[in-house]
Amino acid sequence: MLSIRNRGGTGNLSASGRRDGRLQPGMATMTVTEPIIRWVNVYKRFGDNVVLRGVTLDVQRGETLAVVGRSGVGKSVLLKTLLGLMAPDSGEVWVRGRRVTGSQSAMDEGRRLIGMVFQNSALFDSMTVAENIALPYWENTSLPREEVMERVTRLLGMVGLSKVEDLMPAALSGGMRKRVALARALADEPEIILYDEPTTGLDPIMADAINGLIIQMQRDLNVTSIVVTHEMATVRKVAHHVALLHNGEIIFHGTTEDLFTTDNPYVRQFIEGNAEGPITIIPSSTGGPDA
Ligand SMILES: Nc1ncnc2c1ncn2[C@@H]1O[C@H](COP(=O)(O)OP(=O)(O)O)[C@@H](O)[C@H]1O
Numbered sequence: 336m337l338s339i340r341n342r343g344g345t346g347n348l349s350a351s352g353r354r355d356g357r358l359q360p361g362m363a364t365m366t367v368t369e370p371i372i373r374w375v376n377v378y379k380r381f382g383d384n385v386v387l388r389g390v391t392l393d394v395q396r397g398e399t400l401a402v403v404g405r406s407g408v409g410k411s412v413l414l415k416t417l418l419g420l421m422a423p424d425s426g427e428v429w430v431r432g433r434r435v436t437g438s439q440s441a442m443d444e445g446r447r448l449i450g451m452v453f454q455n456s457a458l459f460d461s462m463t464v465a466e467n468i469a470l471p472y473w474e475n476t477s478l479p480r481e482e483v484m485e486r487v488t489r490l491l492g493m494v495g496l497s498k499v500e501d502l503m504p505a506a507l508s509g510g511m512r513k514r515v516a517l518a519r520a521l522a523d524e525p526e527i528i529l530y531d532e533p534t535t536g537l538d539p540i541m542a543d544a545i546n547g548l549i550i551q552m553q554r555d556l557n558v559t560s561i562v563v564t565h566e567m568a569t570v571r572k573v574a575h576h577v578a579l580l581h582n583g584e585i586i587f588h589g590t591t592e593d594l595f596t597t598d599n600p601y602v603r604q605f606i607e608g609n610a611e612g613p614i615t616i617i618p619s620s621t622g623g624p625d626a
C-alpha cells in the first residue's frame with residue numbers, strides 16, 4: 336500500500352481517466368475544475384534584471400506540469416513566488432482558489448499543501464537520513480519517536496529505499512539523495528510537489544528511475560506536480576502539460592505532445608537544443624545560479 340493518506344474525492348483524477356498513466360486530453364476533470372495553482376500577471380525583477388514579465392499560468396489539479404526554459408530564465412524564481420520565498424513585484428499567485436500573494440496566513444496555508452524537492456536535494460549533512468526525514472514531524476507534531484521512525488521507514492519504502500536510515504547524506508549517491516529529499520517532501524502529505532531540476536546531474540538510468548518516481552507519486556498519491564527541468568527526456572516521460580519560459584514570459588503552454596510536434600520556431604529550437612535560431616544567446620541568460 337503506497338498511500339500515506341487516502342485522498343480520493345471529486346477534485347482528483349480517477350484511475351479510469353488514465354491510460355498508461357497519462358491524463359487524456361480533453362478529460363472533463365481537466366477542464367471543469369478550477370486550477371489548483373495560478374500565476375496571474377506576475378512580475379519579478381532584481382535591479383535591472385527583469386526576470387518575470389507578466390507570467391500567467393494555470394496548473395490543474397492532479398496533473399504534472401513541466402516548466403522548461405534556459406538556465407537563468409527564472410524557473411526557480413517562479414517556484415519561489417509560489418512558496419512565498421520571494422514576493423512578486425506585482426501580480427498574484429493563487430493556491431486552491433485563494434490568493435496567497437500579500438496574505439501571510441493564506442501563504443502559510445498554501446505552503447502546507449506543498450512539498451518541495453530542491454535542486455541540490457538540500458539535505459542537512461550533519462543529520463542522518465532518518466533525522467532529515469523526521470524533521471517535519473519533530474517540528475510540527477508530537478508523535479512518539481517510535482511512530483515517527485515507522486513513518487520514516489515507510490516513506491523511504493515509497494521512494495524505493497530501505498536500510499538507509501542511519502546513513503549520513505554524504506554516503507549517498509546523487510540519485511539516493513534525490514529519493515531522500517522526495518521522502519522528506521512527502522512527510523507533510525503534500526497535495527502539490529515541486530521538483531526543481533530533479534534529474535539534472537544524474538546519469539540517464541538514475542534519471543529515468545527518478546522520472547518513474549515522479550509518475551508514481553502522481554498516480555498513487557494523486558498529487559499535482561510541477562517539474563522544473565531542461566531535460567527533454569524528463570519532459571517526455573513525466574509531463575502532461577509543458578510551459579516554456581522565455582524572456583520572462585510563457586511563450587508556449589500546451590500538451591507534451593504539442594510541444595514535440597509544434598512548428599513554433601522558439602519551441603523547436605529549445606527542444607532540439609540548437610544554438611542557431613530565434614532564441615539569441617545573450618550573456619544575462621547564462622548567469623543563473625544553477626547555470
Ligand atoms: N536572490 C536573487 N537576487 C538577485 N538575482 C537573482 C536572485 N535569484 C535569482 N536571480 C536572478 O534571476 C534570474 C533567474 O534565476 P533562476 O530562477 O534561478 O533561473 P533558472 O531558470 O535557471 O532556475 C537569474 O538571472 C538570476 O541571476
Ligand SMILES: [Mg+2]
Binds near residue numbers: 410411625
Ligand atoms: Mg533553477
